[in-house]
Amino acid sequence: MIAAVPLGRALLWHWESNPVLRGRLLAREQGCFNCHLPDGGKEIPNPGSRWGSVPKFQAGNWRMYAEDCREVREFIRYGAPRAWLDDPKVRDRLKKQRLRMPAYGKTLSDEEIEDLTAFACAKEGVFDGLEGLAAQGLQIARKQGCTSCHGLAGAGGRPNPDSIAGFIPGFAGKNFQDLVTSRAEFEEWVRTGSLKRLESNPVAAFFWERQRLSMPAYGPAVLTPEDLDKLWAWITWMRQDKKR
Numbered sequence: 001m002i003a004a005v006p007l008g009r010a011l012l013w014h015w016e017s018n019p020v021l022r023g024r025l026l027a028r029e030q031g032c033f034n035c036h037l038p039d040g041g042k043e044i045p046n047p048g049s050r051w052g053s054v055p056k057f058q059a060g061n062w063r064m065y066a067e068d069c070r071e072v073r074e075f076i077r078y079g080a081p082r083a084w085l086d087d088p089k090v091r092d093r094l095k096k097q098r099l100r101m102p103a104y105g106k107t108l109s110d111e112e113i114e115d116l117t118a119f120a121c122a123k124e125g126v127f128d129g130l131e132g133l134a135a136q137g138l139q140i141a142r143k144q145g146c147t148s149c150h151g152l153a154g155a156g157g158r159p160n161p162d163s164i165a166g167f168i169p170g171f172a173g174k175n176f177q178d179l180v181t182s183r184a185e186f187e188e189w190v191r192t193g194s195l196k197r198l199e200s201n202p203v204a205a206f207f208w209e210r211q212r213l214s215m216p217a218y219g220p221a222v223l224t225p226e227d228l229d230k231l232w233a234w235i236t237w238m239r240q241d242k243k244r
């Protein structure tokens, strides 16, 4: 069984794939965090630029730069939104500022640009079309820390040593289909931190005893039945959105 683990893990990792998770890994590879989430924690000064510094992804200040995910995509593809590049005054400013956002469209594929856009938008909490119950579900997931374990926007892939996959599954990829087949199973996971259907599987049980992090159980005092409805609405919305 042990020999099969690396192969099984590779397959589970493959199935976990979704735009936000791929975008996060690609952002690291492409050096995005060198400028956007610098080691020092503070925004890097950028004399001559519009606001004088390089924006941090999480600062909630993206609106000072982009109206929506379409403009975020333009930043990544062209180094600035079209509206900026069409304005001679802004072009002049961009030429003079110390740091320029690189135009990644020159070297990356359309799919890679889409993944980076999905990641950057998720990082900044911008989800075009997310509203109502589903939007409230995201707020709850953030407040209760679901997204710190299950990943930004439920993208999964966070490490969990000695677990069956080696990472915590998210809500966006294909693994979710096997782990949560209905609203009732979702509720069982959240209420009990486990699932009877899987507990009887010896392989799952073997790893569950060993894995570093486990799913906590959330009682009704923490999450009301309405909260569960909202979380489920959010997960359902996100899964519809993930076409690749």
Ligand code: HEC
Binding pocket: 027, 030, 031, 032, 033, 034, 035, 036, 046, 049, 050, 051, 053, 054, 055, 056, 057, 061, 062, 065, 066, 072, 075, 076, 080, 094, 099, 100, 101, 102, 104, 116, 120, 124
């Ligand atoms: C050399 C530093 C640098 C690197 C590397 C860089 N950027 Fe930027 N980025 C900037 C600057 C500077 C701005 C602000 C626009 C300006 O002032 O010209 C910006 C703006 C943005 C914006 C719009 C503002 C916001 O917060 O939403 C997004 C999105 C963005 N970058 C994504 C990325 C992604 C994704 C990568 C990696 C693929 C990346 N950047 C790599 C410098 C950088």
Ligand code: HEC
Binding pocket: 141, 144, 145, 146, 147, 149, 150, 160, 163, 164, 168, 169, 170, 171, 175, 176, 179, 180, 186, 189, 190, 208, 213, 214, 215, 216, 218, 231
């Ligand atoms: C301490 C980290 C942690 C936190 C916080 C956490 N989970 Fe989990 N969750 C896990 C682990 C670990 C698993 C088990 C995966 C396994 O063993 O296969 C899991 C499993 C799940 C599953 C089933 C598998 C899947 O597709 O992800 C769901 C659904 C789930 N959690 C929902 C939630 C919700 C909703 C919240 C917030 C109310 C939450 N979790 C908070 C760690 C966490």
